[in-house]
Amino acid sequence: MSEKIYPGFDIGGTKIGIGLISESGKFIAGERIDNVNTKPEDILPRLVTIVKKMIAENNISTDDIPAFGVSTPGPADIPNGIITAPPNNPYWRNVPLLKYLEDNLEIKGYFENDANAAAIAEGYFGAGKGTKDYIYLTMSTGIGAGIVTNGTLVQGTGFYGGEFGHTILHRNGRQCNCGLKGCYEAYCGGRAVADDLRRKLADKTESRIMQIAGSAENIDMKALAQAVRENDPFALEYWDEMIQNNAQAMGSLINIMNPAKLILGTFVWATGDLFLAPLKKYIVNYAWKEMLDQCDIVPSQLRQDIGYYAGSAVALYNTEKNA
Ligand SMILES: [Zn+2]
Structure with missing residues (x-):
């Protein structure tokens, strides 16, 4: 049986990290893209394209992807997966990020604020193990x-x-x-x-x-x-x-x-x-x-790599919790 894979998105003020991490913490793929004054209508389709490409290039079957996760800065509407008003980007207002990614990736997604996501990531893969x-x-x-x-x-x-x-x-x-x-x-x-x-x-x-x-x-x-x-x-x-x-x-x-x-x-x-x-x-x-x-x-x-692990850890944590 192959390991389950969890795509993760880390939405930062200047960069967005996209990572594919296995349930045991193996780093499979990662990419960082600029997020300075970006518009959601430009960046959201790119996130989908990048993660789909990573999945295809690594020959991962969607059956092995139980969920993806998003780590987001505040303020955000966590239960509904909406980024409400990030401090450094005037174009992102009430962006329903979770639903967009779920619809376009056809994978279940989970949302968490960045401090919580980083905590879970350290718990699975870092100093909190x-x-x-x-x-x-x-x-x-x-x-x-x-x-x-x-x-x-x-x-x-x-x-x-x-x-x-x-x-x-x-x-x-x-x-x-x-x-x-x-x-x-x-x-x-x-x-x-x-x-x-x-x-x-x-x-x-x-x-x-x-x-x-x-x-x-x-x-x-x-x-x-x-x-x-x-x-x-x-x-x-x-x-x-x-x-x-x-x-x-x-x-x-x-x-x-x-x-x-x-x-x-x-x-x-x-x-x-x-x-x-x-x-x-x-x-x-x-x-x-x-x-x-x-x-x-x-x-x-996890230091500077925490962004790659944070979103994936959110996915892993919620998948386990809901199992
Ligand atoms: Zn204060």
């Missing part, structure tokens, strides 16, 4: 959580569960894009950190961060991390404060869920111990020792 209680944090432009408890994804009554980036760390604190003030994401999300650094370094050309970035508009988490490695005093202090904010948020999450693993995405796997070592030092102030002892805090294993 073998554990039934774990949490994935996206740690990218924004911060989102995919929470898996006793093998089940926490979705909540309206499928908003896991918006942990909008937990308030500081009462009346920094304004967040979501409308609230003092959110975790407003202090530790990639976009918010870059904006804050730009404000603080506006005319400080002598700053190492500014020199590394080249210009204010290129300031990002990467430039900050590099300045920390070079022992820039401002960067060291900023990083330390940011890590303490992360420790506070993550400690609360560990106290609530008692996970066996906390898996950290993008800028944590990119910075490694620069982030993890101080985090582990500070987090003892925010979570019970018993639960910290039971929780491995680790970087994502």
Whole structure:
């Protein structure tokens, strides 16, 4: 009997990843296409063409494809498979992506937000393998959580569960894009950190961060991390404060869920111990020792390839759940 194959789509703000992954996690095919200012009427038929071509080129019988999956950024209507209003693309408004793909591929499809999809992907194919209680944090432009408890994804009554980036760390604190003030994401999300650094370094050309970035508009988490490695005093202090904010948020999450693993995405796997070592030092102030002892805090294993696995994992997870 041949392995079942799960096509996956990862809808990102700048790229769309399309992957064919087997149930055991074998990477069969993958392609990334640009998604900057695209129009759905152009891109949707391309997604169908690409995945059909991948299926044909790899001699896969449609009998061996139980379902496909989609990983999407918010805001989205998850149960109905509709992308409502992605932040970076004015042309995508209320796009019924799931139905379009189901109709044109004639395969059953499933839809999930990107943090949840990444969490399931790490669970099947990455750092979460073998554990039934774990949490994935996206740690990218924004911060989102995919929470898996006793093998089940926490979705909540309206499928908003896991918006942990909008937990308030500081009462009346920094304004967040979501409308609230003092959110975790407003202090530790990639976009918010870059904006804050730009404000603080506006005319400080002598700053190492500014020199590394080249210009204010290129300031990002990467430039900050590099300045920390070079022992820039401002960067060291900023990083330390940011890590303490992360420790506070993550400690609360560990106290609530008692996970066996906390898996950290993008800028944590990119910075490694620069982030993890101080985090582990500070987090003892925010979570019970018993639960910290039971929780491995680790970087994502799928790293930049997670997009290829995320959609497929959504398909695999829902197919198993509905079996
Ligand atoms: Zn917020």
